[in-house]
Amino acid sequence: MVSSPTARLGRIFIHLFMLLIVSLCIIPLMAVFSTSLTSESDIAQHGYSLIPLRPDTTGYELVLKNPQTLLRAYGVSILTTLVGTLVGIVVGALCAWPLSRPDYPHRKKLAFFVMFTMLFNGGLIPTYLVTANLLQLKDNILVLILPYLANAWFIFLLRTFFQTIPMSLVEAARIDGADEFLTFRKVVVPLATPALATVALFYSLQYWNDWYLALLYINTESLVPLQYLLSRMMSNLDFISQNVSAMPAGVNMSSLPRESARMAMCLLAIGPMLFVFGYFQKYFVRGITLGAVKG
Amino acid sequence: MSLPAILLFLLFNYLPMGGIILAFKDFRYDLGILASDWVGWSNFEFFFTSQDAWLILRNTIGLNLIFLAVGLTLSVFVALLLNELRGNRLVKTYQTIMFFPYFLSWVVVSYAFYAFLSTRSGILNQLFHVLGLESVSWYTEAHYWPFILTFAAVWKGLGYWTVIFYAALIAIDQDYYEAAAIDGAGKLRVVLSVTLPMLLPIILVMALLQVGRILNADFGLFWFLPMQVGMLYETTQVIDTYVYRALSVTGDVGIGAATSLFQSTVGLLLIWGANLLVRRVHRESALF
Missing domain, CATH: 1.10.3720.10 (MetI-like)
Known part of the structure; x- marks a missing residue:
């Protein structure tokens, strides 16, 4: 099919706009991902970032030491x-x-x-x-x-x-x-x-x-599901502190990766299911298009 | 066959409906629902004469209307764009990525937003710093929150809504486009005179059904994103969070129940009215 230059230009603009939209859809999660891989001192110095400049896994180590x-x-x-x-x-x-x-x-x-x-x-x-x-x-x-x-x-x-x-x-x-x-x-x-x-x-x-x-x-610790655990971690960092004993000796309290551990926890909690739901997306799409109106 | 479902509906839906009498009682935990004293309409009076009432209703209705207007406009627009790209491999990729936030819970979304809005290390404030702007204390300044909440609501729902409108666009008979092409209509003309009119019934139906739920706020959005900061209540407190606080924090059970009953009753009337209108627009889309 031959398309006129204006039509091609139009399509390029559409692609650019869509690129903007889809970036907005993933950037917030990139921030979570990047923070989970940033050391506490880097966060204190430079704040959160979208790309982990110096990848650091102490956040994950802290969470996984005491899982x-x-x-x-x-x-x-x-x-x-x-x-x-x-x-x-x-x-x-x-x-x-x-x-x-x-x-x-x-x-x-x-x-x-x-x-x-x-x-x-x-x-x-x-x-x-x-x-x-x-x-x-x-x-x-x-x-x-x-x-x-x-x-x-x-x-x-x-x-x-x-x-x-x-x-x-x-x-x-x-x-x-x-x-x-x-x-x-x-x-x-x-x-x-x-x-x-x-x-x-x-x-x-x-x-x-x-x-x-x-x-x-639910008030009993043993019955807390993942999402609720995450919501409680957002409002207090006690969970991280409870894990302090699991940290190797000589780790400075101020460099304790609270922020990155929290984000690491968030990713560990959502990661696997995100892939599962993403994989089955076409079923969701069908359900939505069929039942949308009644929802 | 339907017995298990009927039983569950009775326990978790119909039994609590009986509990609406609580709205007319001065509830005491030691007496229970039935034995607590009747107080007539005073719970309602208390709610509607309190300064909270106006604020909560304004936030609930106002924000829901903004979410609806922005969400509908953007998703119809995106669906139209995708429709222009039909056949392109990237359409599927775009849809997949836009769908992504739909799978996240509001808890997880609040983590992601915190990474941007945190006063000390948030990405937005860093950006402001680079641009030479003052940093903003997002979690203490209420007037930013209508924008933040709208962004979040639209962001999370965009993929879902786009799917609905894109499916409706695909269903449009190609003959209309061919006829328009023969008549020499340009791209914009086709969108305005063929596509949008064909899409209008479904847009209208969606909008009406949402208006029918205008008093129901998305609890997770309003509970987790503002992190329950009291200074933000002015723009983030809605009926659902108010009722939850009445139950768990302030203990004003009767007033909370009265507020809920008001919400449910007006909601029922609204959805019933909306349904009547939907039946006129598009018979098959009506709820009942």
Whole structure:
């Protein structure tokens, strides 16, 4: 295709503008990365920078010398993400399937019941009192999982996917003598695997990035998930000081890599999952384009 | 089949809805929700006559409107640009990178922003220093925060919103473009007379649904980025952070519950109204 000089110039400008936008998207994380690799004295002297001029790993060493806190938080986050996603997708799919069936008599009522949770809520305080006092879930690992299992948005997203499954297949299964659960397992689930994977990713992103439930309900150290650990480290540096004993003898307190250790912790916490979610991005994109409006 | 979901919704959504009676009570922990004394509308009166009320409502509604206006404009603009580049390998790369902030939690974002805004060693102040400008104490000066918060909100949501509009652009029938080309329309003319009008329904639907949630602030954004600095409350305190503080710091449980109930009720009316309008614009996009 031949393009005129003006059209080519236009495209160059578009690329330049996009370059600006995407740089703005990654620069903040470059700052975190660079700081994690800068020594405390360099930070004190020159401040944070976008490129580590003299790479220094003492921040990482400090965190990894005494990794129990980080590992435990990883454990909590992995456990809640795995269990939450698996159970969530089952709960969601089982609710979405009848909703997608035109022959289900209570479809409208059920849809309203689910929908209403998106439109109105009791607010933070009643929710807190019910969860903490009535259900007695404070400082229980279940409190990091249960509240997010049933999610109206995910259920409607799944319903949209399920509606593309031809009813004739379901009827064929019924004629062959399969009951509802068997049909669901043998016919619907295999056909809807990509859809289930998409929603599973949304579930796992929600669980992995959650600090809110921990902020409200968790006081026990052993139940602190990663994101909440990070949020607490932001407001106090006690965690770093607790690790001081792990530092080699002769290290000057003032050169203790507090700032870089904090940023190193942040990167160690988000790094692996960032790659995972990035890898599966196309599933997120599909989920968003399909369910955007209802979200 | 739906029983597990129904049960969970009952426990974590419907049961707390019953708790809204708290808004009309003088809550005491030792008595619990049911046994606390009724106080009528006084919790609401207290909130609306306090000097906080105006500030919080202004921040919540004002900032949400700014986020919406800036976010929509920029993402539609970026989607249009990407549409011009369609077929180029880089489009995918751009989208991937723009999507990146979507995967971060507000906690992590607050770390990244701190690296820029820290008074002593932040990158922005270093830049100011090089340019010969006075350094700014970002975390104590409230009037900068509407800009910072808007930047953060738009930054995090850009990839998500662009995906929506770009998908809508791709769905536009090529015949329209061909017809426009035959009529001799220039690039700008095509965008103004074909692309934007075709995109308008989805833009409108998105905007309306967001307006329906105008009273709901993104708690993480307003909680972590300003680092709960009291001097910034003037521009960073919103309904959601106010209610959380009522529960965890100040202990004004009844007032907090009343504020929430106000938020939920007005929110319900707004989303219902927005939905009515959406049904007129684009039937299939309506929530109900």
